[in-house]
Amino acid sequence: MIVIHSLHGGGAERVTVDLSEFWRARGYEVTVVTQAGPEHDAYQLHANVRREVLGTAGASGNKLKALYSNLRRLWRLRRLIRKYEPTIILGMMTTSSVLAILAARGLSCRVIATEHTHPPFQDLPSVWKKMRKKAYPQAYKVVALTSDTARWVKENIPGSQVCVIPNAVVWPLAQTDPVVEPPQRGTRRRLLAVGRLHSHKGFDLLLTAFASIQSYFPDWDLVILGEGSDRESLQAQVQQLGLDERVAMPGRVGNVGQWYQSSDLYVLSSRVEGLSNTLLESMASGLPVVAFDCDTGPREIVRHGIDGALVSPPEDVDALAAHLSDLMAHPDKRRMLAMRAVDVRDRFSSVRVMALWRQVFEGGNTPEQNKGSSSCAES
Template sequence: MTAHDSPLADSPGADGPVAAEPRRDVFFVSNSVDELGGVTTWSHQMARLFTGRGHRVHVVGITPPEVPQELGEIPYPTTTLYAGQPPRPGRAREASMREEATKLTALFRSARPGAVVIVTQVWAMEWVAQADTHGLTVIGMSHESYAYSKASSRFHRVRRYYRDVDRMLALTREDADLWIGQGMNNASYLPNPLPFMPEVPSARTEKAVVSIGRLHDQKGIDMLLDTWAEVAPRHPDWRLRIYGSGEDEEILKKQCTALGLDGSVDWMGRTSDVPGALRGGSVFALSSRGEGFPLALMEAMAMGVPCAAFDCAPGVREIVRDGEDGLLAALGNTGELARRLDTLMSDKELRDGMGERARANIQRYTTTEIVNRWEGLFGFLER
């Protein structure tokens, strides 16, 4: 039996309420408690959900972030190990890692029996690996696709540091199979939960295409601008609204100007009101080079906004049913993505139908469903 054929997906908790689940201590360990990005958003969403289930949650970060994310009030403690950045690789770093790992050990030793450590990023696992986790269930996660991980230095670290944890979790069955093929026989999968399900969806009346994400190479905003250069002349009354900030902002704005798009592109900056941003759009564009199980895509569909997206990860094609509730284009093919956008922008009836189906279909990832599957996994690994 491969790891992902375990009772994770078929346990009693997978499709309904879990009866009399024990209250556990649950630790989330990430690179940072509050860095900007989807992993932080996911971690605190899950931390709130587990807290609501009666579990005692503690969120731990290794270092403070370069760009923090506003978390608001949180009903659980957080700890950051380093006051600044750790020393550069070498003896000083090794010594500091051992010292900081003792802080993790102290936190873990304060936990009750049945405690779980969820390591959301493999860099953070390097510190957890030096801590004493005896008697705890340790789950290591990869929040990106197998292919995107393989193209980075994280691939070898995942294979090294997650090989002996109790469960290594990918976001889709397809990615879990690929990790198993690399000898990670502890690999399984769990998708992200739906971030929200608003009562009022977008009316899809504004002639606006929306993009939400960091202005970073991974998110492919440069390719979105190339795509928009093909689409905009056919739809002079439409606008592209780009929400987000990041290190590539200046170069992207220069590209926008060079393409002659300043008259149809709005740089909206970071937003704390994602539903509001999506409610003002009629189409959502995802132009990423790599993703895991993208929250922004799920959020758009929950708002009833149909998506045109690069098929950049198994998670994308699992979320979007191509031709039914959204349209997919081959990764990096800006001409094809332009045609997908043009199709949605040109046909309001199609747009409305796909948007309504997207809103209905995305509810298969409700928080209750996903948290129950997590509870089932905890119980299975404890046996």
Template sequence: MVVRALEARDRRRARSAPPPDGREIRILLLHANGMGGTVRTVFNLAGHLARTHDVEIVSVVREREEPSFPVPPGVRVRYLDDRLPRRKGLLSRFPSRLVPKDEAAYHWFTLRTDLKLVRYIRSRRRGIVIGTRPGLNLIAARFAPPEIITVAQEHGNLSSHQPLVRSQIVRRYGRHDAVVTLTQADLRTYERSFDKARRERPAVLAQVPNATPRLGGGVSPLTAKTVVTVGRLTWGKGYDLLIRAWAHVAERHPDWTLRIYGGGPRMEKLQAAIDKRGLTERVFLEGPADDVGAVLADASMFVLSSRHEGMPMVILEAMSKGVPVVSYDCPTGPKEMISHGRDGLLVKPQKIHAMADAISTLIEDEDLRREMGANALTTAARYDLDVIGARWENLLSGLVERRRALGGPSQDPSEELSEELSEELSDDPSDEAEPDLPASSVMSRPGP
């Protein structure tokens, strides 16, 4: 009875849906008041789109009073699960039923966030919804109503997700109007994954890099004997590798210092590694940077030691200050941003001595450092907000025009809902680990 009612509801919505409209844009974000590259770049994009659209950032949770980054003019922020009050409700005690347990942010989601997010998505009657991480994209794919255009944005890369998450991405992302990656390498990975699994692709697979945030401060004079890096203190950022490399740099250039900006769970372990190698006067854990632009403008080199990345915006931020970059050539990101030998140096992943040698090369050759710094300014200009924003505008307007050309939803919602139920009830062992759905919440949207 419930299933038939839901089928009828979506059929009615599909028949009476207004013409596709891209004026309203809603961007789903895990925690808008948090720190990190995804939050910063989402605010950056939202501010640009707000010039010509009605833009709202929908934060799934709220655990801090105010956003860490300035909210751009014309952008609103909505919170679905406000966790600041002491009483959080009974449903907050139960884990999510909709987000894969292997999703990196799974611990943020609860049954309360599931219900609030689904209710919000189902309440939309027009416009575009953009998701910014797998958990959000998967829920949007399953529950967005037929009149809504949905876009799944990948802020990391497909290969960095756990197997269960990857399998659900390939299984469900085909329902989105578009999937947008940050790099060409990741775009190719998505294409191969859909083809290998024989799953339907989304209507549009596209690559659009993040734009360079406009930072305060001027261009670096490249005179300070300081190397910096900025990011969360996590295993993936590879700061343990960088500290080991700096031990070799310090032997050759004891007058240079490394400053690591950021907070995170590995603070104590990294400090212990610094102390163990006698680098307490050479390597400094500075905590989160209040002004990234000022930090970069005071540096003569930026180093990225990550084991994996999506598209590390901090590389472009450093380049926008005329600072050359030394980076591990991890699977996606750096090689598409850095022209080796022109605006920076790429190093074979996780090689300690190679990283130390590359850093020392730029320390010892001031002319090369300045030449690369000047070229870095040119590289950063290609990622200016107006340039990247125009690509997003073209992408979104193209999705609206495509829907209009199709006359709105192109598939009977009941057909896809029935397919959804068949998948949920199948005995396929590959689906055993997937989170169960409450029977009363099983809905889906027609593919584009």
């Protein structure tokens, strides 16, 4: 049983769909439990994966309503656990993990919690932080995407049994709706960024960096794919910087693979990351990459100078502009990095990552974590 808030879009949501399909194909009975219904799903579950909807999504308004809402979520989830009697329950992200641990208390199943973002930078109410501290030591395992996040959990939530399992790279990418065809480029070059339009993704920094170098590279355009709450502010910044003719923001697309294939360079400007699916996808597509070396994530994927460039210090607009300029100006260097970027198809392959999950499911011993590799470590 996999518990997650919704399938409305995002890295953890897509991983839920991929994991459920993989395990169902290998003989597991899989139930995905969401709070929100399927009306706004961005991802489609496999026909043989059971879907249960708690119907408990939505803001709570005040503390009393929040308490009532969470008790209702726990009661409905516990009822489903009793009904299906899963051997393993996987909570996807912090709140779903905490709910799963509490709802399964006293029942004969293993509960695995997961952290998909780095906790110090998480937008999480204090009450959930306190609940996490009490709940995680009760979990069978706590799975982190990166070694840095695993270290944080170990140091800040004593008693947690921590394991590192990265996301698998999806290759080739499936096509879903909406399909937005990339414009024909002709002789123009394309710098691509993909992600939720949120301050964590640092697109404001990217726009400032691109504005500072765009006059030196008149044949390059920037495309930012994704949707989110910062769309209006980012569009206003585009206009303010005079980039209307050089920057496009088409929104969320279901054929992102075509956009990777039709671009020349990928950039990840995030202030905060877990383990970036878009970074893995772009490299698997044969794109050289430039990424901020933020606290977690990119450094466990990108091998600086081998398959991409890590920008330090994070959030430094001038440093980002310098690294972008270097690769935009040197096509031979881009080709060299791109040739090694595709190594992520093996380094983060489904076969390797699912073997780590199987070790956790079956309770086997796991090898020591090697930084940047797809191995699992108990901390």
